[in-house]
Amino acid sequence: MRVVDNPPTEGQRFLLSYARCNAATGEDVQNLWRQDAERAHLPAEDFWVFDSRLVAILRFDDQDVFHDVEIITEPAEVLRYCQVRDAAVHASVPYDQFAAQLGAKE
Template structure:
């Protein structure tokens, strides 16, 4: 049986683009970085240094290959603590080459969304993300598909959000 690809594998094989839509107001609140942020600790090395935060290295490697990585977040206002934390640590993501935009949920009412957060790699492969009610990742949290209907819905939703979202450099949480 073939071992499924890791997220690192998926991003490493991306040649042109990776888009990511997040629609929850909270994720993995057991994350030590989030807990430290809530306690007032800001700009920790584990949030900002590629050697300590692998995501930043993966993004830089992909963007250095010419891939464009875009993340859009649809969220409630006022923002949850977790979304304020994400905004804070997203500065490092942007420095690594990721483009990020923010769309308040009230401005998204007319957009048709899939039921889950997702990634689309090179406009072909969709990674559907499943979370528990409290934002944690269950064992089977990643589902891969090339179903064109799912891909088209995901791409359409993402592009509709991106078109009206606020760039990270301009968005300030309430």
């Protein structure tokens, strides 16, 4: 699930174009506009959940350059991120639907 600015940044446009290939091979690519994520009170952190047991929080500097990653394995914190992930997925839309929305805006 990816959160996208409106308008998308250059990097987000790259990821969206690449997501077309991923979706075509069967990957469930979901997207969410940033304002919808904010309305749903989702945190701004960039994170990945692995097997509902480990969370990797990606850290970026002020220029949006990747800096490092924090690994979380504490069960209560992992559960909190799983709940955030589930809320984000619930509010997101499949790639094809999102791409159509983006195309209609341009």
